[in-house]
Amino acid sequence: MPDSLGPRLKVGVVVPSTNTSAQPELDALRPDGVTNHTGRMVIDDDPMLDEPGFGHVMHSIRLSTHPAIRSVTGCGPDCVIVGVSPESYWEGKESHGSVLDSMREAAGGRPVTMSPDAINAALEALDARRIAVITPYLPVGDDSVGRFFADSGYDLLNLHGLGMPSPARISHVSEAQLRDAVKEIDSAEVEAIVQVGTNVAMARLAAVAEFWLGKPVLSNNVVLYWHALRRNGIADRVRGFGSLLAEH
Structure with missing residues (x-):
């Protein structure tokens, strides 16, 4: 049963x-x-x-x-x-x-x-190669994230680290900080914005940002869950957290 x-x-x-x-x-x-x-x-x-x-x-x-x-x-x-x-x-x-x-x-x-497999699958589904990335880290963490995306064949147009000094402090990142980061790294050439760091609460803000920018904004936790659902036969469209879960 x-x-x-x-x-x-x-x-x-x-x-x-x-x-x-x-x-x-x-x-x-x-x-x-x-x-x-x-x-x-x-x-x-x-x-x-x-x-x-x-x-x-x-x-x-x-x-x-x-x-x-x-x-x-x-x-x-x-x-x-x-x-x-x-x-x-x-x-x-x-x-x-x-x-x-x-x-x-x-x-x-x-x-x-x-995260890498989920983000790769999401960007493929969205047909996006020119990206900007938000991380919660200081430069020591940003460098490894940026290198990974560049080595994976993406055109990394911008990367913004939020500078959180410890794992628990990452959860202190506010929606206002995320809003400002999205505005800073976006440009007409960017096809999708990607946020990494699972202790960053960005699911709601990403959906709002998509509405205003007219382009995909991928929250790490949403992408992980989308990938797990789709790989395991759950095709439900979940609304309120961005176009990936709602449309793909």
Whole structure:
């Protein structure tokens, strides 16, 4: 018999213990008959002001990601979302495949969604190659994100880092800050704006920005959930969070 609350799809989600944005945003995106089940990568709110500090946070995430994935597989999810951005980009495009393979292995072979794959699929669906990117990081994190997109063949026209000094502080980014960042990086040449960082609450603001700009604005959490739904046979159009979930 199927799960009584999640007969269509059970989604495992793992996020850092410092992340307070991904869980409520992903829960707001659920179609009827789909449930989310969240595990936590236990990390400290260490500073990310320079490369050694950022590297220490990455090391903590790596140590705790597989245990967090295993913590959600006991409920029998159909797929797993790994809701952490830096690990996806830090070592570059060439290493992403091996990282993804290790996540699938920890998930018992289940489909795993990570930010690079979800964003690539979204930009392909939107036929957008000329992009601008918003990150929550200081330059040490921005550099790895920018390099990943450039190496993936995108024309990266602009990148804006919000300069958050630690993992938990990322959740303090306000909608006003995001509005200003969108205005700063947009131009007539930009085909889509991409926000990375799952502890940034941008789902609602992205939809509003799309309306005013007349172009796609992709929130990291919305893109992750869209990818997980579509890969696993859920085609429901969810409105109020941007054109990706509403139209693709």
